[in-house]
Amino acid sequence: MRRVLVVHASRHGGTAGIAEKIGAVLRADGVDAVVEPAARMPDPSDFDACVIGAGVYMGSWVKDGVDYLERYAPRLAGRPVWLFSSGPLPGSSKEAVDADDPYEGALGPAEGPGSGGRKKVEALSALFGPREHHVFQGAYDPKDPPKTISERLVRLMPASKDILPPGDFRDWDAIAAWAHRIASEVAQPVPLG
Ligand SMILES: Cc1cc2nc3c(=O)[nH]c(=O)nc-3n(C[C@H](O)[C@H](O)[C@H](O)COP(=O)(O)O)c2cc1C
Known part of the structure; x- marks a missing residue:
């Protein structure tokens, strides 16, 4: 049975819930899936494939997710990896701005002001070449309650009601469909090198 590690960096539990759903779908599809927080730094070496996701705050991945990629990028190279960002809230100013660029709505522009968090994740991903980076x-x-000072400050801004619409916008059908696709790709025979 193929083994897949699902890692999540979540500040308020939203991303952890997506990771648990992905794990449940993978298991239902006959994959031995293990779901772990990035902070535990689970070693990907014992797994056939990895799914790694992080919540996005002010255009950057939750730090545990970045730390995980920094630590394990060399070991992730050579095995199938899928990334996901859990971010945009519908109606927020961070929602997809450019339909051709799905990351812009979550991680901001590719260049210029506000591109730092995205550049960091892209530079680390380039070290192992993920099959896909999906935005949910x-x-x-x-x-x-806010978990960091910067989060507290953003929430205090008068405009926060516009940029942070409350609600649970996680699209469980889209998440399940994505996980089914991963399960079918993981089931493919590994080409002999
Ligand atoms: C202060 C604050 C800033 C946020 N900044 C972004 C952002 O830059 N891009 C984005 O896509 N989502 C942003 N979000 C939405 C979060 O990514 C979303 O709530 C996500 O589900 C959080 O995941 P978590 O519950 O796993 O921490 C922000 C949310 C808050 C509260």
Whole structure:
């Protein structure tokens, strides 16, 4: 049975929920899936493939996710890896701006001001070449207290109601469809090198 490691970097649980769903779909499709937080730094070496996802805050991946890629990029090279970002909230100013560029809505522009977080993830991904980097809509519950000072400050801004629409916008059907696709790709025989 193929073994897949699903790693998540989540500040408020939204991304963790997406990772758990991906794990459940993979298991239902006959894959031995293990779901772990990035902070535990699970070693990908024992797995046939990896799925790694992070929540996005102010255009950057949650730090544990970046740390995970930094630590394991060399070991991820040579095995199938899928990345996902969990971010945009519908109606927020961060929602997809350019339909041809799905990352812009979550991680910001490819160049210029506000491109730092995206450049970091892209530079690390280039070290192992993921099969895909998918963007899923996220969730925001204003009653869940902020976990960092910068998050607290953004929430205090008068415009925060416009840039942070509350609600759970995770598209479970889209997440399940993506996980089914990963399961079918993982089931393909590995070409002999
Ligand atoms: C202060 C704040 C800033 C955010 N910044 C972004 C952003 O830059 N891009 C984006 O796509 N989503 C942004 N979001 C939405 C989050 O990514 C979304 O809530 C996500 O589901 C959080 O994942 P988590 O619950 O796993 O931490 C932001 C949310 C908050 C509260």
